[in-house]
Amino acid sequence: MTTHIILLTLFAAMLHAIWNTLLRGGTDRLWSMTIMCMTIAFTCAVIALFLPLPASASWQFALLSALLHVGYNLCLVRSYQCGDLGQTYPIARGSSPLMVTCAAAIFAGEKIEFNTLGGITLVSAGILILAVKGGELAMPGLQYTLATGAFIAAYSVVDGMGVRVSGNSLSYTVWMSALWGVLMPALYIALRDSKSLLLWRPGLRRAAAGGLVSLLAYGIIIYAMTAAPMGAVSALRETSVLFAAVLGYLFLGETLTLRKMLACTVIAAGTLMIG
Template sequence: MFSYTGGVVLFAAVLHASWNAMLHGNRDRFLSMTWMSIAIGVVSACVVLYLPLPPKAAWPYIVASGLVHIVYNVSLVRSYRRGDLAQAYPIARGSSPMLVTLGAAIFAHEAIGPLHALGIALISGGIMALALQGGRVSRAGALAALTTGVTIAIYTVIDGIGVRLSDGEALTYTAWMFMFYWLMPVIFVAKRGAPALWSPLTETPMAVGSSLAGGLVSIAAYGIVIWAMQAGAMGAVSALRETSVVFAALIGRVFLQEPVSAKRWLACVVVAAGAVCLGL
């Protein structure tokens, strides 16, 4: 798994932690996610103009993944309302690799060796340990984060299968799937009205700017993951991506002033050990 592909997925993990920190750092996360989605939609619309259409076999997966991503976006916003980045993010991300591995085995007939299975287990266990320390996770917060984790697993398996049916056109697959992010501003306007979407352009332009930047980072981060799943095992790619929680803990500590205890650093070491297992 380590080699060029593994290194690129680790880079995607850094990007992933970064855009989540941008989202969590904004006061109105629903608004922030909507502007992130607008940035993603604009980039995707520009890209699809210059690429061929995906194969017919990939379209059901593109549509299904796009819709699940919208559910994920809404669920992620809810989970960040109920917990800090160092808790909600690990629960959401830590619950997904094992679910992805199970889904890949059932729907894509993937098999992994014992060492990679150990690596996935260490990463998931270490991530969950990061979230559960201190006993400050509310039931509602944990449920929201776990729901987010389930949606992550669902869209990851869908995309893992779908990109393999795209005849090597990972960029085309990714761009068309991200076109569904145009649904986010529709949902936002339906709930709050158009003025609530456009007025921040003049009232809080810095927050809108950071959200747009987060959208660009997000599309790069997940685009890399989809590319990696063309050949790599879904569970291993997912687990390696979720090492982003280590970077999220660092970002939360440095930029958001969230505490990181010695036990949390130990859990990060466990996650790193799991990543090493995936690379052997």
């Protein structure tokens, strides 16, 4: 991986931690995520006016990715309803890089170098260390958290394959995100109603801002996957857990325990191996 791809991916990881921090205090995460998606859809619709259409070969990937993103949203909401954020987020993010590496090798024909695979393993292990409490990973709703990680891996590989045949990474990102952004409010209305979706709530601006930040973060990741192996990009992206730990310490009054510092060291070592 080149230096600029590594730096861009780490920047995207920081953005990912920021929007999760913004939304952490939300009481209705399904509504918050839906507002995020509506913001993403509106923004992408405007940007799409100034971009060419992605190649036809990429549309099947864009639609599949949009559906997978909706599944990811639902599993993430459910896991947050069942489990502690401090465990749920690291397990979901930490379980995905190795899944991405294996899936990219199977479906996209990627060959991963030994040092890169070792770095991915270290990053995943470090993130999972952050999730351990009382010496075990057992937690309420663990199945939903692992399903979230599987959805992350699935849409990452699909987007990695789609963007490579799209002819324009920005166009692909915009149209895939627009599809995702339209599907989520439709699902919300089917599960609840349109009235509660359109009501003004105190967290509306925060959710909308989170949508913009998340769009920028994932757009950077999709661009990075055009120039670097999917597994390596995915592993670096999941260092968002490291940024989240720092943000929690600086702004949320959370402590930096020995376990957290050990995890950060392992993540940093893995990042150096990938680079």
